[in-house]
Amino acid sequence: MPFDYDLFVIGGGSGGVRAARVAAFEVGARVGLAEEDRYGGTCVIRGCVPKKLMVFASDVAHFLPEAEGYGWTFSEAKFDWTVFHQKLTQELDRLEAIYRGLLKRAGVHTFDSRAKIVEEHTVELSNGERITAQTILVAVGGTPTLPKIEGIDHAITSNEMFHFDRLPESILIVGGGYIASEFSGIMNGLGVKTTQYYRGEQVLRGFDNEARDLVAGEMVKRGVDLRCGLNVEKIEKTPNGLLVTDTNGATQVYDAVMYATGRSANTKNLIDPAVDVDLGAKGEIIVDEYSQTKVPSIYALGDVTDRVNLTPVAIHEAMAFIATVFRGQPTPVDHALIPTAIFTQPEMGTLGLSEEEARAQGPIEVYVSNFRPMRQFFAGSDDKSLLKLVVCANSRKVLGCHIVVPQAGEMIQLLGIAIKLGATKEDFDRTMAVHPTIAEELVTMREPTRKT
Ligand code: NDP
Numbered sequence: 389m390p391f392d393y394d395l396f397v398i399g400g401g402s403g404g405v406r407a408a409r410v411a412a413f414e415v416g417a418r419v420g421l422a423e424e425d426r427y428g429g430t431c432v433i434r435g436c437v438p439k440k441l442m443v444f445a446s447d448v449a450h451f452l453p454e455a456e457g458y459g460w461t462f463s464e465a466k467f468d469w470t471v472f473h474q475k476l477t478q479e480l481d482r483l484e485a486i487y488r489g490l491l492k493r494a495g496v497h498t499f500d501s502r503a504k505i506v507e508e509h510t511v512e513l514s515n516g517e518r519i520t521a522q523t524i525l526v527a528v529g530g531t532p533t534l535p536k537i538e539g540i541d542h543a544i545t546s547n548e549m550f551h552f553d554r555l556p557e558s559i560l561i562v563g564g565g566y567i568a569s570e571f572s573g574i575m576n577g578l579g580v581k582t583t584q585y586y587r588g589e590q591v592l593r594g595f596d597n598e599a600r601d602l603v604a605g606e607m608v609k610r611g612v613d614l615r616c617g618l619n620v621e622k623i624e625k626t627p628n629g630l631l632v633t634d635t636n637g638a639t640q641v642y643d644a645v646m647y648a649t650g651r652s653a654n655t656k657n658l659i660d661p662a663v664d665v666d667l668g669a670k671g672e673i674i675v676d677e678y679s680q681t682k683v684p685s686i687y688a689l690g691d692v693t694d695r696v697n698l699t700p701v702a703i704h705e706a707m708a709f710i711a712t713v714f715r716g717q718p719t720p721v722d723h724a725l726i727p728t729a730i731f732t733q734p735e736m737g738t739l740g741l742s743e744e745e746a747r748a749q750g751p752i753e754v755y756v757s758n759f760r761p762m763r764q765f766f767a768g769s770d771d772k773s774l775l776k777l778v779v780c781a782n783s784r785k786v787l788g789c790h791i792v793v794p795q796a797g798e799m800i801q802l803l804g805i806a807i808k809l810g811a812t813k814e815d816f817d818r819t820m821a822v823h824p825t826i827a828e829e830l831v832t833m834r835e836p837t838r839k840t
Contacts, residue, residue, distance in 0.1 A: 401429020446577025457767025
């Protein structure tokens with residue numbers, strides 16, 4: 389019996405929408421897609437996009453004193469959450485409509501429903517309808533995970549950070565990863581008294597030590613009360629707010645407590661146990677380099693596979709999936725040297741090996757430029773920046789690049805091309821500087837700061 393669809397996609401986020409759209413529009417496949425929530429997924433609805441808009445809103449707090457340093461005066465600067473929130477809501481509605489429109493114009497049949505895989509070629513919608521497909525693609529993403537401590541129900545996650553009716557006066561943010569550190573900067577910039585607890589020694593574990601130290605130091609300078617080596621014991625609701633007892637036994641009341649302590653794959657009740665798809669310890673779907681599960685007709689990509697949990701990676705995985713399954717060109721996904729930005733304040737861009745990782749692999753040279761950028765220096769700010777190249781002493785290739793500068797995300801994107809092409813330190817050296825810029829430091833660092 390022929391299948392209802394050539395491809396059925398579960399999940400309308402970045403990866404799922406890209407795969408569905410390209411399969412239908414460019415390849416001419418018959419495609420269905422089910423999404424139980426809003427189209428656009430975590431990135432568009434409750435992640436990267438609204439987060440970045442909130443970074444823009446909060447960053448203004450940092451630019452105002454800078455403007456004064458250039459001779460501007462302001463009578464009063466005030467942030468109105470209600471105005472911003474209304475615009476944010478409208479923008480997310482607009483973006484969701486675009487996603488729906490893209491699918492519709494591509495000829496994808498969409499189902500506003502949860503879908504579950506019940507057989508190797510069959511999904512079941514919430515209303516009991518069964519749909520068959522030659523290939524099933526799972527792109528359902530992930531969800532925040534919270535530790536089981538007393539009173540955790542009083543805490544919110546990043547999902548709720550975009551929906552405050554009014555901003556809290558004080559917030560405790562728990563965690564030291566991307567999400568916690570980004571939201572600390574956002575809340576602090578918007579005028580919320582912000583405290584961050586991180587259980588380890590320094591936030592942003594896994595990134596280059598020098599870069600994370602600088603980010604953390606600057607966050608504190610800007611007003612975040614960052615407390616490392618500390619965790620939450622319990623949370624109690626009181627008439628005055630949320631009473632938090634920390635692991636040292638001290639207590640403090642906050643208006644809100646947000647947890648960003650990791651995410652896990654959305655695979656609960658997604659696949660009937662009779663269907664032999666392997667799941668990992670955190671519930672992630674195990675796939676091979678072609679995003680194929682153990683069941684040949686079922687593929688998975690994006691955060692649900694917990695490989696590298698970033699939107700552009702899911703989109704790449706979607707394009708590789710299309711090439712493999714619909715164009716007859718088996719295409720493994722290249723997960724090496726992914727440039728990424730952490731939208732902390734200050735912003736950090738990073739790519740490749742940290743100094744610590746590179747040193748463990750062999751002899752390296754490290755080039756570091758620590759400076760106060762011209763624009764901020766003139767304004768009287770003592771913001772510090774960092775540009776750092778980690779170079780293999782033998783091959784001369786740049787193994788890692790770590791930058792803490794304004795617009796670091798923009799810069800690391802372009803550096804990513806050169807480094808992905810295998811640029812050596814000498815390639816950087818023979819590139820003419822663009823003057824006067826921050827980025828010129830990258831091509832003018834002559835002597836290594838450290839050799840090991
Ligand atoms: P991460 O896994 O990056 O960080 C989790 C943090 O929570 C760590 O600091 C961890 O500490 C801490 N933690 C874990 N369990 C507990 C606990 N029980 N009590 C206290 N602290 C705990 O997760 P995030 O939620 O920050 O981000 C998830 C993913 O989302 C990232 O991996 C990233 O890929 C993606 N992302 C990317 C962004 C970007 O590109 N800018 C922005 C936001 C998210 P420890 O270090 O000790 O383990």
